[in-house]
Amino acid sequence: MDSQPELAPRSADTGDISPEEFRRFGHEVVEWIAEYMAGVGELPVLAPVRPGEVAARLPASPPGEPEGFDEILRDFRDIIVPGTTHWNHPSFFAYFAITGAGPGILGEMLAAALNNNAMLWRTGPAQTELEERTLDWLRQLVGLPEGFRGTIQDTASISTLVAVAAAREAAGLGVREEGMSGLPRLRLYCSEETHSSIEKAGITLGIGRTGTRKIPTDAEFRMDPAALAGAIAEDRAAGIVPFCVVATVGTTSTSSIDPVPAIADICEREGLWLHVDAAYGGSAAVVPELRGVLDGAARADSIVINPHKWLFVPIDCSTLYLRRPEVVRRAFSLTPEYLVTPEGESVTNLMDYGPALGKRFRALKLWMTLRRFGAEGMAARVREHVRLARLFAGWVDGEPGWERMAPVPMSLVVFRHRPAGLGDADTDAHNERLMAAVNATGETLLSHTRLHGRTALRLAVGNLRTTEEHVAHAWELLRRAATES
Amino acid sequence: MDSQPELAPRSADTGDISPEEFRRFGHEVVEWIAEYMAGVGELPVLAPVRPGEVAARLPASPPGEPEGFDEILRDFRDIIVPGTTHWNHPSFFAYFAITGAGPGILGEMLAAALNNNAMLWRTGPAQTELEERTLDWLRQLVGLPEGFRGTIQDTASISTLVAVAAAREAAGLGVREEGMSGLPRLRLYCSEETHSSIEKAGITLGIGRTGTRKIPTDAEFRMDPAALAGAIAEDRAAGIVPFCVVATVGTTSTSSIDPVPAIADICEREGLWLHVDAAYGGSAAVVPELRGVLDGAARADSIVINPHKWLFVPIDCSTLYLRRPEVVRRAFSLTPEYLVTPEGESVTNLMDYGPALGKRFRALKLWMTLRRFGAEGMAARVREHVRLARLFAGWVDGEPGWERMAPVPMSLVVFRHRPAGLGDADTDAHNERLMAAVNATGETLLSHTRLHGRTALRLAVGNLRTTEEHVAHAWELLRRAATES
Numbered sequence: 008m009d010s011q012p013e014l015a016p017r018s019a020d021t022g023d024i025s026p027e028e029f030r031r032f033g034h035e036v037v038e039w040i041a042e043y044m045a046g047v048g049e050l051p052v053l054a055p056v057r058p059g060e061v062a063a064r065l066p067a068s069p070p071g072e073p074e075g076f077d078e079i080l081r082d083f084r085d086i087i088v089p090g091t092t093h094w095n096h097p098s099f100f101a102y103f104a105i106t107g108a109g110p111g112i113l114g115e116m117l118a119a120a121l122n123n124n125a126m127l128w129r130t131g132p133a134q135t136e137l138e139e140r141t142l143d144w145l146r147q148l149v150g151l152p153e154g155f156r157g158t159i160q161d162t163a164s165i166s167t168l169v170a171v172a173a174a175r176e177a178a179g180l181g182v183r184e185e186g187m188s189g190l191p192r193l194r195l196y197c198s199e200e201t202h203s204s205i206e207k208a209g210i211t212l213g214i215g216r217t218g219t220r221k222i223p224t225d226a227e228f229r230m231d232p233a234a235l236a237g238a239i240a241e242d243r244a245a246g247i248v249p250f251c252v253v254a255t256v257g258t259t260s261t262s263s264i265d266p267v268p269a270i271a272d273i274c275e276r277e278g279l280w281l282h283v284d285a286a287y288g289g290s291a292a293v294v295p296e297l298r299g300v301l302d303g304a305a306r307a308d309s310i311v312i313n314p315h316k317w318l319f320v321p322i323d324c325s326t327l328y329l330r331r332p333e334v335v336r337r338a339f340s341l342t343p344e345y346l347v348t349p350e351g352e353s354v355t356n357l358m359d360y361g362p363a364l365g366k367r368f369r370a371l372k373l374w375m376t377l378r379r380f381g382a383e384g385m386a387a388r389v390r391e392h393v394r395l396a397r398l399f400a401g402w403v404d405g406e407p408g409w410e411r412m413a414p415v416p417m418s419l420v421v422f423r424h425r426p427a428g429l430g431d432a433d434t435d436a437h438n439e440r441l442m443a444a445v446n447a448t449g450e451t452l453l454s455h456t457r458l459h460g461r462t463a464l465r466l467a468v469g470n471l472r473t474t475e476e477h478v479a480h481a482w483e484l485l486r487r488a489a490t491e492s
Numbered sequence: 493m494d495s496q497p498e499l500a501p502r503s504a505d506t507g508d509i510s511p512e513e514f515r516r517f518g519h520e521v522v523e524w525i526a527e528y529m530a531g532v533g534e535l536p537v538l539a540p541v542r543p544g545e546v547a548a549r550l551p552a553s554p555p556g557e558p559e560g561f562d563e564i565l566r567d568f569r570d571i572i573v574p575g576t577t578h579w580n581h582p583s584f585f586a587y588f589a590i591t592g593a594g595p596g597i598l599g600e601m602l603a604a605a606l607n608n609n610a611m612l613w614r615t616g617p618a619q620t621e622l623e624e625r626t627l628d629w630l631r632q633l634v635g636l637p638e639g640f641r642g643t644i645q646d647t648a649s650i651s652t653l654v655a656v657a658a659a660r661e662a663a664g665l666g667v668r669e670e671g672m673s674g675l676p677r678l679r680l681y682c683s684e685e686t687h688s689s690i691e692k693a694g695i696t697l698g699i700g701r702t703g704t705r706k707i708p709t710d711a712e713f714r715m716d717p718a719a720l721a722g723a724i725a726e727d728r729a730a731g732i733v734p735f736c737v738v739a740t741v742g743t744t745s746t747s748s749i750d751p752v753p754a755i756a757d758i759c760e761r762e763g764l765w766l767h768v769d770a771a772y773g774g775s776a777a778v779v780p781e782l783r784g785v786l787d788g789a790a791r792a793d794s795i796v797i798n799p800h801k802w803l804f805v806p807i808d809c810s811t812l813y814l815r816r817p818e819v820v821r822r823a824f825s826l827t828p829e830y831l832v833t834p835e836g837e838s839v840t841n842l843m844d845y846g847p848a849l850g851k852r853f854r855a856l857k858l859w860m861t862l863r864r865f866g867a868e869g870m871a872a873r874v875r876e877h878v879r880l881a882r883l884f885a886g887w888v889d890g891e892p893g894w895e896r897m898a899p900v901p902m903s904l905v906v907f908r909h910r911p912a913g914l915g916d917a918d919t920d921a922h923n924e925r926l927m928a929a930v931n932a933t934g935e936t937l938l939s940h941t942r943l944h945g946r947t948a949l950r951l952a953v954g955n956l957r958t959t960e961e962h963v964a965h966a967w968e969l970l971r972r973a974a975t976e977s
Contacts, residue, residue, distance in 0.1 A: 013781060024594030024864060026530040030522060036598050037518030040605040045511040054617045058839045062621040069629035073866040083602065090618025094607050107607025109509030113521050117568065119600035119806040120525040122579050122592025132539045133575025136547040144554035161646050162850040172696060186700025187672040203828040204849055211657060211847050213698025215671025259830055296498060321604040323852045343688040345744055345941040354543045362696050364689055365647040367808045379509060381558040456830040
């Protein structure tokens with residue numbers, strides 16, 4: 008029956024690592040991490056390497072013989088760490104600042120050791136039930152009502168992809184079975200300030216870039232609900248089928264908050280799926296006095312919040328909350344015979360809630376982080392980040408020649424330097440030089456965006472180690488660079 | 493300009509974990525992991541819990557105050573571990589057996605500590621370049637030619653989704669811009685034995701379930717190329733647009749290997765994208781005398797191999813090799829202003845190669861594992877797993893009343909007990925009882941599938957700790973259960 012290649016004789020050297028060796032190097036790694044946690048603020052934030060410099064130090068071919076872990080760790084310290092941009096640095100203010108805090112690192116250590124794949128309840132009962140319970144905790148922490156069921160995806164891009172796929176399924180066009188050929192054009196709505204992952208989900212799902220319509224925003228970068236309603240009416244009149252609206256709580260450029268209640272009104276009237284992208288901003292709702300950022304979100308069909316963004320959990324951990332989880336199951340669930348289990352439909356099988364079958368134990372780090380911080384500890388840090396951002400915004404507002412370019416509803420400040428007498432294009436170039444100069448110091452890291460066509464600098468507070476001193480130092484570097492460039 | 497909620501006074505208690513606390517509990521966790529590695533074989537393989545039992549032991553709400561890590565680790569040991577199905581157990585023979593080996597656990601510890609998001613080269617230069625280099629190492633280890641560029645995704649499901657999306661883009665129908673409405677029906681081909689993730693990718697991408705056509709297989713569960721050619725011709729005649737064929741190297745039910753060279757001939761002739769799903773089977777190619785499993789794969793457009801399946805890397809780590817990576821970029825790349833960097837197009841930005849923007853440092857664990865094992869150490873273990881599977885197959889073949897139901901080209905044996913005088917349906921029920929009885933012992937874990945409509949048992953060897961003794965014990969339990977049930 009078989010035609011099998013001959014096997015070489017059995018080797019005695021299996022290359023396996025012994026528990027003793029793991030113990031030795033595990034303790035060494037823990038010491039390194041503790042020192043890294045204490046000293047990351049002394050390292051350059053942005054990796055001071057040129058493209059290709061790291062690769063040039065790595066052998067072109069893998070070793071034939073096993074190497075010792077001493078050597079591997081030496082190369083990690085000598086080659087990898089100096090080529091790393093330190094997202095854990097207290098002066099990392101670019102994009103959205105994050106933290107891989109200790110409780111989550113310990114959680115990742117244990118998750119890697121268990122190496123559990125909870126695709127089915129049966130293959131990870133504790134993994135499945137801990138995910139459900141921990142996500143219900145987070146639901147309570149951000150003030151969402153009962154009935155929303157959470158599931159963990161790797162990134163907000165995938166959470167959004169799942170949400171929009173569910174919206175497409177909910178439209179009742181039979182896409183799961185028959186696909187999209189021959190259907191009328193579908194339309195997804197979001198604002199001009201929406202994250203690129205929404206448009207990317209549209210591309211992946213076969214809606215196409217033109218299937219995503221970007222609604223204009225107001226002076227504070229929030230979606231204009233009247234323009235949304237108008238676009239929907241216009242599309243319907245043209246035979247296009249609206250099916251989903253994405254509202255953002257905390258846009259990437261300015262952290263603006265779309266008027267979710269007004270958008271929810273429109274979605275209810277029009278029968279459209281409402282997805283709320285609160286990947287960054289949703290975390291602010293753990294602070295009781297900031298809970299208003301999620302106003303209206305309880306009326307959404309789906310909401311994404313990323314604990315790996317602003318709740319101090321190491322990436323990746325994106326949570327997707329669903330009001331009707333059965334729609335996602337209808338969109339995605341497929342159970343071949345080899346995945347049928349005796350428990351049948353009586354249990355949650357996590358593989359049913361997204362495009363990936365395999366399921367890493369991501370709930371552990373979230374659970375450990377929420378417990379170690381507690382609701383109040385978590386709120387205290389997020390609150391402090393918002394305070395630091397407002398402090399910085401105040402400095403910008405008070406200094407001649409500088410201007411703030413957007414409100415600061417959370418922990419992101421968007422601003423620029425505007426020397427007298429410079430035209431628009433020159434002001435843009437000046438701010439780009441300024442940012443490059445500041446980032447090149449290795450002492451702080453900002454990023455940029457464009458608002459109304461003009462270059463704007465972004466300072467995002469989100470790292471646990473960030474103190475007033477770090478924010479003040481960034482401001483000092485900016486002011487110095489402004490006078491020098 | 494702003495209307496901001498009032499913030500409560502600043503809290504002194506930040507809830508942060510200190511390096512000293514991390515050190516203390518980090519060392520405790522390392523000790524726990526070392527003991528777990530040494531003792532996992534003594535635990536029940538399948539978690540002996542009923543649905544809801546773990547959840548019932550977890551509080552319904554999160555703690556308000558921070559909790560100590562002593563307490564958190566106690567609950568991990570007392571509640572989570574007993575509710576875990578131990579994929580690391582040497583007698584885990586279900587699905588495809590895997591290992592989270594020591595080098596990869598150490599890699600995950602360090603990756604979680606760095607908490608780097610390498611979405612852009614700039615935000616993770618070492619992360620980006622290590623991924624490229626390590627994937628080139630793996631390319632060499634499995635004998636793929638130069639020119640294939642690797643990228644890491646979380647799971648094979650997502651790797652396949654990316655590959656099929658690229659195939660859709662390569663068809664030149666303008667799907668990225670205009671979507672799929674109004675296009676003729678597209679068709680994706682795979683065999684009846686192909687993994688469900690292919691059909692799921694089709695659903696996600698808007699091709700629909702009916703857009704995936706399953707080609708019949710031969711007596712050894714391999715796709716029939718003549719049937720494939722016929723289906724393509726039939727579809728073209730009906731106005732359907734073929735665009736992609738998925739061939740499998742190591743199917744889930746039997747580890748059968750589709751005739752890739754013959755399928756590649758058809759794809760070249762018909763101008764179709766060839767994706768090779770070698771998520772499990774590709775790893776066998778690290779053994780020089782088994783390299784033939786990838787015959788013809790060098791002619792594919794894309795190939796997926798999962799180091800988290802059979803190369804001892806903790807999940808998640810799926811590698812996708814692309815002959816024309818620029819097609820994936822064309823399908824997925826979107827660069828909003830806030831992600832533009834000074835390096836521009838001169839560098840690889842990992843966000844361009846899939847649906848997710850955020851990018852965890854998964855290359856580290858793969859690099860550490862490949863170095864610690866070395867090419868020869870890796871080959872020795874995979875070779876040994878194949879030897880153990882053949883040994884077990886020989887026992888089945890030699891025992892009256894038992895029958896093997898498929899060839900054993902790799903490390904999976906598919907078989908059943910067939911008592912004299914039992915009809916087909918009774919034989920199925922008998923084997924289901926037999927599997928349930930064996931799995932209930934907690935001493936070994938098998939899974940099942942259906943072949944030609946009949947229940948078949950699967951024993952998959954893939955864990956580093958598995959020895960001849962564990963395989964013999966599974967056989968002993970099976971024989972005992974067969975006489976008792």
